[in-house]
Amino acid sequence: MTITLLGSYDGVELIRHELKRYGLMGFNPPAAPDVFEGIILTSGVLRITYGDHTEILGPGSVVSMVPVQEAVCIVALEQAEFVYLTSTSIFKSxxxxxxxxxxxxxxxxxxxxxxxxxxxxxxxxxxxxxxxxxxxxxxxxxxxxxxxxxxxxxxxxxxxxxxxxxxxxxxxxxxxxxxxxxxxxxxxxxxxxxxxxxxxxxxxxxxxxxxxxxxxxxxxxxxxxxxxxxxxxxxxxxxxxxxxxxxxxxxxxxxxxxxxxxxxxxxxxxxxxxxxxxxxxxxx
CATH class of the missing domain: 1.10.3210.10 (Hypothetical protein af1432)
Structure with a gap:
């Protein structure tokens, strides 16, 4: 997985992700209850599982989650690029x-x-x-x-x-x-x-x-x-x-x-x- 910070302002970050085939990104519910998280898929195919629910996304798909209440798992079924948006500063760590x-x-x-x-x-x-x-x-x-x-x-x-x-x-x-x-x-x-x-x-x-x-x-x-x-x-x-x-x-x-x-x-x-x-x- 390769990540690049595209921009940030007032705690909001846009992070570009590149995942090879069957690369995976996962995150658990944040400590703060009002954190916004979203994904804009620009190329490839993603399999997103939220709790026990799974859907397949193609280029141009947009997913937004607020608040995130369950674990989220993103798997690239084909090599994929997407922008991950979050309302909390996490990129450095x-x-x-x-x-x-x-x-x-x-x-x-x-x-x-x-x-x-x-x-x-x-x-x-x-x-x-x-x-x-x-x-x-x-x-x-x-x-x-x-x-x-x-x-x-x-x-x-x-x-x-x-x-x-x-x-x-x-x-x-x-x-x-x-x-x-x-x-x-x-x-x-x-x-x-x-x-x-x-x-x-x-x-x-x-x-x-x-x-x-x-x-x-x-x-x-x-x-x-x-x-x-x-x-x-x-x-x-x-x-x-x-x-x-x-x-x-x-x-x-x-x-x-x-x-x-x-x-x-x-x-x-x-x-x-x-x-x-x-x-x-x-x-x-």
Whole structure:
């Protein structure tokens, strides 16, 4: 996401946004009850979810909200540009956090030996599935944030374990599993107030539908649905990526393995949605 301040006066700001396909912008109700917020779409297609209501907007569409009473989630179904209007001064802190998000995501990916695009790829694919499942605005924002930073806890795992070329010993694996707890705590920290909404995803993305996952052995719908989505996407990405200890599977092999594990390791709702969108992954 790229943002540019077009103009401001007496607390009112006009902010130009550019979102790549399946880029996402979300915001929660402001503390002040009389804040005005609006969107003018100049190009592309946006999917806007307000609470549980969703609509699709094309170029020239205008949306105004006053007061904003529920979470709002904006997803670009095609690359889009729009002007965001707000009656409160947010651009400076907003821009700082957008830049911080990208920086942190790149640092996490590099720590784990991935390319810088890994975290963004997990986020994008997860959002595609979340849209397919018609998640609420709150859950879509939680999913996007949690997917982008699902492995943030790995920054506290020693490199000799994190980058070990062979399989981990049971003791090493116990240490590795702690990244889910570390991730939850980091995202819930007062230092990262905008990450709080994704902390449950970081905590639960290694839980499995049959209860064989970690850190708590949750089963079935005990697992937060956005976390169950990241579990499938992260597994798919791991299967199709080069790893020191295994050859990458083909896309078809990975899809078939996830299909086979439907209702075992993975939530059936998520697998069904995944199967509907996975053929478009390479084109996003």
């Amino acid at each position: 907003y821009k700082e956090w957008v830049e911080k998000f990208h920086q942190m995501a790149n640092e996490i990916a590099m720590k784990d030996g991935y390319t810088a695009s890994h975290c963004e790829r997990i986020r994008k694919y997860s959002v595609m599935i979340g849209c397919q499942l018609n998640l609420s605005a709150h859950d879509l924002i939680s999913l996007s944030c949690g997917a982008l930073f699902h492995d943030i806890g790995k920054i506290q795992i020693p490199d000799e374990i994190l980058r070990k070329p062979g399989r981990l010993t049971p003791e090493e694996f116990d240490i590795m599993k702690m990244h889910t707890i570390y991730g939850r705590d980091l995202m819930n920290s007062p230092v990262h107030p905008f990450l709080h909404i994704g902390s449950t995803v970081a905590e639960q993305h290694h839980e499995r539908y049959d209860g064989s996952g970690y850190p708590y052995g949750l089963k079935g719908e005990e697992i937060y649905l956005p976390a169950a989505i990241v579990a499938v996407v992260d597994s798919y990405d791991a299967m199709t990526s080069n790893r020191p200890y295994q050859r990458p599977k083909s896309k078809r092999e990975a899809i078939e393995e996830i299909r086979t594990l439907r209702g075992k390791l993975y939530d059936p709702r998520v697998v069904d949605a995944f199967l509907k969108v996975v053929d478009t992954f390479e084109d996003t």
